[in-house]
Amino acid sequence: MKKLIISALAVGALFAQTDNASLEKQIKELKAKLAQVEQMAIQNQKKVNPIAANNHIYFSYDLRTTYDFIEYKMNKAANDDKLTNNIFTNRVTLTGVAKPAENLKATLKLEANAIFGMNSELQYSQFNNISWVANETPDDLNIRIKQAFFNYHFGPDNGLMFSAGRRPATGGFPANLRNNDAPASPLAHLINMEFDGFSFEISNTIFSNMSDKFSDWGTWLKFCAGRGYSSSKGKWPADGSPAYSKDNLGITDFAGFILVPYDDGQYSLWMENVWAWNLKGYIDTNGDHIPDTMKDVGDYYGLDVTFRAYGIGEDLGDFFDNTTAFVSFALSQTKPYSGERMLGTTDNKVGTSWWIGAQMPGFKEVDNWGFNYVHGSKYWRSMTYGEDTLIGSIAAVRGNAYEVYYNHQIQPHLTTGLRLTYVDYKYTGSDAFFGDAGTPVDVDKAPFPAADKAYDLRAYIRYNF
Known part of the structure; x- marks a missing residue:
């Protein structure tokens, strides 16, 4: 110039x-x-903007204030037939993206997800702050790392990608629709929890070099691997063991791949497969029906196939052109180790789940509404502890979940929304650990207190820039 x-x-x-x-x-x-x-x-x-001028770092700020009215209708074994609560939360997310070169990008996302005022979660739940769910379950004002990873593109036309760090693994499709967010990589029906690991992607560019058909089909493939539990006693073990020596539990690793055989921009088919080893579970060692000992109980396999449409049909009008619809089928299989119990049994168990939904244009150009329906079988088990509602994950439900939502843009960067979720549990243990605590028991016949039905009415206002 x-x-x-x-x-x-x-x-x-x-x-x-x-x-x-x-x-x-x-x-x-x-x-x-x-x-x-x-x-x-x-x-x-x-x-x-000295940061942007010198280092090419882009910064975004996301504040969401939410009100949830929750209600549980308990089974006959409970002392109270109904439990209710109303909860206000603030979620603050800060995101920085640096791109020093066309083929290299790094992302850092920090988040605090807090209930208004003080709460007693530490007294009642020691699991809220584990790394898989720390940013998905509101509690204190601590700022935690939600994402910290880089993407490095290389090879022919930069068609290969390697990534390492704390990967984006929550809010995948179709869970992202209800929040008007861009989808993360894994499909949320099967995986909706944060993890630390690696990924390697073969883009459509590489497949197109193999055949023109792959170019038309939009085929691509991504491999992922991570670690969910590191067997380590820490720096100063109380029993006098050497620093970071193994504890009595095995390392929990997982690996899988996402294959998109077809994606023409409007219609697409996604497939996701995952394997996990040395999964943990609480076992009842005293025969009192109270799981008390954590053990390695077995391995896991999961499959998810999702068909989705960004726009329905051809020349059917703006309403169908701007409608997103999907059908997702997922399958899980537990494989207990010899003599151990997964989901309360020593047998391999297969579970299945269907998730059907759509998001449609609203009354104006700046709003939309949608619905979700999920059905899970007795032994269905998704890989999620990241709760997408305060009453539990609809992706993990053993029974039926129904949901309707509405999102509206007040003005650019300022949005609001309303969502109603209803869950009808048929069996207990929908998102418990893989041992005896995850045993599916008929809710109506369970000899212990359990939620039979649950409601979550959510309203939010959100500033995002």
Whole structure:
């Protein structure tokens, strides 16, 4: 641009001056003035945003204030037939993205998710702050790392990608729709919990080089691996063991892949497979029906197949063009170790779940509404502890979940919404650990207190910039 401006000025001066010495003098003066202007622009940019100017870091701020009215209708074994509560929460998310090169990007996302005032969660639940769910379950004002990872693209046309760190693994499709968020990588029906690990993606560019059909189909493939539990006693073990030596539990690892065989921008088919080893579970060792000892209980396999449409049909009008619809089928299989119990049994158990829903245009261009229906079988078990509602995860339900929601944009960057979730539990243990605590017991016949039905009415207002 600088050379272009100088050239234009020189040409103009050429027609205005016939004396070469005067022309050279004028060009030098113009160069000097242009250099001064350029330097002033750089200094002004540094004053306005020194981070963006020097390091190419982009920053976003997301504040959501939420009200939830929750209600549980308990089974016959409970002392109270109904439990209710109303809860206000503030969730603050700060995101920084740095892109020093076209093929390299790093993301950092910090989050605090707090209940208004003080609460007694530490007295009643020691699991809220484990790394899988720390940002998904509101409690205190601690700021935690939600995401911290980089993406490095390389190979032919940068068609290969490697990533490491704390990966984005919550809020995947279709759970993202109800919050008007962009989808994360895993499908939320099967996986909706944070993890630390690695991923390797083969983009459609690579597949297109193999065959023109792959180009038309939009095929791509991603491999993922991570660790859910590190067998370690920490820096100063109380029993005098060496620092970071193994404890009595095994390392829990998982691996899987996402295959998208077809995606033309409107219609797509997604497939997700995951394996996990050395899963933990609480076992009842005293015969009193109270799980008390944590053990390695077995392995796990999960499958998810999702068909989705961004727009329905052709030339059916704006309503169908702007409707997103989907059908998702998921399967889980537990594989207990010899002599151990997973979900209360020593047998391999298969569970299944269906998730059907849609998001449609609202009354104006700045709003939308949608619905979700989920049905889970007796032994269904998704990989989620990150609760998508305060009454539990609809993706993990053993029974039926029904949900309707409405989102409205008040003005750019300021939105509000209303959501009603109703869960009809048929069996207990929907999102418990994999041992005896996850045993599916008929809610109506359970000899212990259990939620039979649950409601969550949520209203929120959100600023996002």
